[in-house]
Amino acid sequence: MLGLPGQISVCLFDLDGVLTDTAAVHAAAWKEMFDDFLRAHAEQAGIPFVPFDAHAEYDAHVDGKPRADGVRDFLTSRGITLPEGDPDDPPGKQTINGLGNQKNVAVLRRIHDDGVQVFEGSRRYLEAAKEAGLRRVVVSSSANTQQVLEVTGLAPLVEHRIDGVTIREKGLRGKPAPDTFLAGAKWCGVEPSQAVVFEDALAGVQAGRAGAFGYVVGVDRVGQADQLKVHGADIVVKDLAELLDGAEPEGQKR
Numbered sequence: 001m002l003g004l005p006g007q008i009s010v011c012l013f014d015l016d017g018v019l020t021d022t023a024a025v026h027a028a029a030w031k032e033m034f035d036d037f038l039r040a041h042a043e044q045a046g047i048p049f050v051p052f053d054a055h056a057e058y059d060a061h062v063d064g065k066p067r068a069d070g071v072r073d074f075l076t077s078r079g080i081t082l083p084e085g086d087p088d089d090p091p092g093k094q095t096i097n098g099l100g101n102q103k104n105v106a107v108l109r110r111i112h113d114d115g116v117q118v119f120e121g122s123r124r125y126l127e128a129a130k131e132a133g134l135r136r137v138v139v140s141s142s143a144n145t146q147q148v149l150e151v152t153g154l155a156p157l158v159e160h161r162i163d164g165v166t167i168r169e170k171g172l173r174g175k176p177a178p179d180t181f182l183a184g185a186k187w188c189g190v191e192p193s194q195a196v197v198f199e200d201a202l203a204g205v206q207a208g209r210a211g212a213f214g215y216v217v218g219v220d221r222v223g224q225a226d227q228l229k230v231h232g233a234d235i236v237v238k239d240l241a242e243l244l245d246g247a248e249p250e251g252q253k254r
């Protein structure tokens, strides 16, 4: 049904880059914040300024992960260590949380100024899934999930959210650990084998594989189909509409 194996009764959708066109918005906000930081760091340390690569470095170290993990993992990849600080550190304070909060100011400004686009194929897929009686949970690392679902009008199509706020409150491990997707399946009262994960991030398909979910659909918006397969996607589509139209999705089953 809807391009999914027969045993699937629950759909676990990532948000940014799967349902909404916000992955690039996040990537741009990350670049704005990291470039500020890296420029000052380079000046202080007397080393050349190497800007943040919003494609390669974003995909490898930041995409799909909770905010603080993204800050920490990227800085580690550049050999930089900062204190964790506190969740309410002022934006720009030289801590993991302070830099994360600076990025959040940038992402909220961009969302406010430019709005949020929904992928129409994803809206159609959510509607079809609802019609077909499939359960629908959004599983995102973003603490801004609720606002994005509301401004886009997607909220009524979704039954439940496991998001950046849930991660903080419940102390869950973020993607690539499977905890958030497992929590989504558990909320629906099913085994992971009965649930499908829809993900565009490498850390996200990795989480799908780590949780032994029944099916992992990689959504490739940026030309990384092969990497999505290597990290855990069973199939890769460019848009969820491909699963509705009955066309053969690009990429083979594992």
Ligand SMILES: O=P(O)(O)OC[C@H]1O[C@@H](O)[C@H](O)[C@@H](O)[C@@H]1O
Pocket: 015, 016, 023, 026, 027, 062, 063, 064, 065, 066, 067, 070, 104, 107, 140, 141, 142, 143, 144, 145, 164, 201
């Ligand atoms: O900073 P937020 O809104 O809590 O989002 C955390 C992460 O959420 C993920 O969904 C995005 O792929 C990341 O780019 C983002 O950084």
